[in-house]
Amino acid sequence: MPFKKPHHTSDPSCIKPDDNGGYIIEPRGLNIVWGNxxxxxxxxxxxxxxxxxxxWLEVTGLVNVQKNKTYSVTFDVKVKEDGYGWKGTDVLVMAKLGKNGKYLYETANLTPGEKLTVPPRPGGLEIKVDSNTTETQLHFGLYEVWSGKWKGGLEIIKARVIAMP
Structure with missing residues (x-):
């Protein structure tokens, strides 16, 4: 039996550019730790x-962005009615420019039975790409790796990286 990698690796065909310079990322377009x-x-x-x-919740993605623009990063998720391990546990949406960039992040709470966009604040997590940057790859993700709690019942519907007007 051939060795099967434990993590799901992004399928680039599931990363769809939109008309405004952003992206809609289907679940198969994301890297998912333990996803295989x-x-x-x-x-x-x-x-x-x-x-x-x-x-250990770690769902990440990578897209190319343009200089001198601002992008919004969000995840559309649903916690099933029987979802567990989310009470009192923050999830983080994090993003950075380049592999060695500094992360920016927003926190959110998830509640069973809810379908929501995280982070919940209008505009999501905003990342400004300066005109003088040398980094044009945006690394982003949805994380909960700190509590050590077992959790389940989460559905990742899609991620969005939207170019702001």
Missing amino acids: DDRYWKVTNQGPAELIQVS
Whole structure:
């Protein structure tokens, strides 16, 4: 039996550019830690990626951006009614320019039975790309790696990197 990697690796065909210089990223377009192990995730060809159970939530992506623009990063998610491990636990949406850039982040709380966009504040997590930067790759992700709690019942519907007007 050939070795199967435990993590789901982004399928670039699932990263769709929009008309305004941003992107809509389907679940298969994201990197999902433990995403190839059906004990932890259910990642199908269509529809949301469903978290079965993990203690380390790390869902990341990478897109190219343009200089002298501002981008908004969000994740559309749903916590199923029987979702667990989310009470009192913050999730973070984080983003940085370049592999060695400094992360910016926003926190959010998730509640079972809710479908929401995180971070919930209008505009999401905003990243400004200066005209003098040498970095044009935006690294972003949804994380909860600090509590050590087991959690489940989360659906990742899509991620969005929107070019702001």
